[in-house]
Amino acid sequence: MISRLLAAAALALVLATPALGADPREQRIENRVMCPTCHQLLALSHSPIAERMRTFIRTQLAAGESPHAIEGDLVDQFGPAVLASPPARGFGLLAWLIPAGGAAGAAAAVFAYARAWRRQGPDDGGAADVSPELLRRLDLELVAYDE
Numbered sequence: 001m002i003s004r005l006l007a008a009a010a011l012a013l014v015l016a017t018p019a020l021g022a023d024p025r026e027q028r029i030e031n032r033v034m035c036p037t038c039h040q041l042l043a044l045s046h047s048p049i050a051e052r053m054r055t056f057i058r059t060q061l062a063a064g065e066s067p068h069a070i071e072g073d074l075v076d077q078f079g080p081a082v083l084a085s086p087p088a089r090g091f092g093l094l095a096w097l098i099p100a101g102g103a104a105g106a107a108a109a110v111f112a113y114a115r116a117w118r119r120q121g122p123d124d125g126g127a128a129d130v131s132p133e134l135l136r137r138l139d140l141e142l143v144a145y146d147e
Contacts, residue, residue: 025067029057032085033071036078 027043033053035045042050053074060070074082086092 023058023061025061026054026057029067029070030054032083033074034082034084036082041084 030043031041033042034040035042035047035050035053037047037049038045042053056074057070060073061067065073071083080087080092086095088096
């Protein structure tokens with residue numbers, strides 16, 4: 001039992017070792033770029049083109065290239081669809097503004113509803129619609145019930 005647990009821990013350590021030694025800039029780029037064949041994040045893809053892209057990224061980083069320049073090179077080679085998020089300009093700006101506008105609109109609606117609900121005052125339970133005679137009879141019945 002313990003030997004199996006130790007073997008599993010050793011296997012997990014061996015599999016995690018490449019990720020532990022990876023350059024954080026490389027991981028950042030892999031999380032911002034998509035694989036052009038399987039349309040997954042480069043960090044999650046195992047396609048041959050993804051492996052070539054990773055090699056390109058490592059080579060460029062080792063040569064002193066900035067992550068921004070590497071992403072630009074990948075866009076030049078594969079097109080803007082290689083980026084995981086659209087650019088915050090032109091038509092791509094809508095992908096950033098529409099969710100933000102929706103969230104702001106929802107927050108405004110909740111605020112307006114809460115404000116109107118608060119101004120309504122306490123709920124009297126509908127007692128204002130009941131006649132005084134009925135309330136008097138109900139009190140008499142309750143008194144008789146308690147006895």
